[in-house]
Amino acid sequence: MKRRNLWIVVVLIAAGLPLTACEQSLRASPDTPQTIAPAMVERIEGTDLSRVTLTAKAAKRLDIKTAPVREAKVTRSGNATLRKVVPYAAVLYGSNSGAWVYTNPQPLVYVRHRIAIDYINGDEAVLSDGPPAGTAVVTVGAAELFGTEFEIRR
Numbered sequence: 098m099k100r101r102n103l104w105i106v107v108v109l110i111a112a113g114l115p116l117t118a119c120e121q122s123l124r125a126s127p128d129t130p131q132t133i134a135p136a137m138v139e140r141i142e143g144t145d146l147s148r149v150t151l152t153a154k155a156a157k158r159l160d161i162k163t164a165p166v167r168e169a170k171v172t173r174s175g176n177a178t179l180r181k182v183v184p185y186a187a188v189l190y191g192s193n194s195g196a197w198v199y200t201n202p203q204p205l206v207y208v209r210h211r212i213a214i215d216y217i218n219g220d221e222a223v224l225s226d227g228p229p230a231g232t233a234v235v236t237v238g239a240a241e242l243f244g245t246e247f248e249i250r251r
Contacts, residue, residue, distance in 0.1 A: 133152060181224040183221070196213070198235070199239045
């Protein structure tokens with residue numbers, strides 16, 4: 098009886114070997130679709146910043162929204178001046194590293210940009226320094242970009 102069981106085990110192993118070889122060859126095949134990461138983070142040479150590039154599917158999933166930095170005449174203490182303004186929703190605060198926005202220099206590409214806020218006026222941040230007027234800044238999804246840039250995982 099033991100000898101018969103041994104032969105059954107040998108036959109099953111022999112029958113299974115070609116199947117494992119097929120599985121390995123399928124994985125190694127260049128025609129097999131590869132998993133594509135939803136984001137790629139690249140250091141920007143000469144800076145402490147990174148470029149975050151999302152796939153179209155990832156950007157859609159995050160529902161990324163942008164708005165332009167605009168120049169607006171703002172009045173404070175009776176003085177009207179032309180200043181850069183961003184939606185306050187675009188502002189991120191780093192621990193000990195000031196305030197930031199994510200710019201969108203190319204489709205699906207996002208780069209953190211330091212800003213200096215003079216004051217907050219309702220749902221707008223009036224800047225004393227920041228990206229040029231017309232630059233697209235992220236208003237929805239910036240926290241997720243920050244997490245992606247610094248590889249923060251849940």
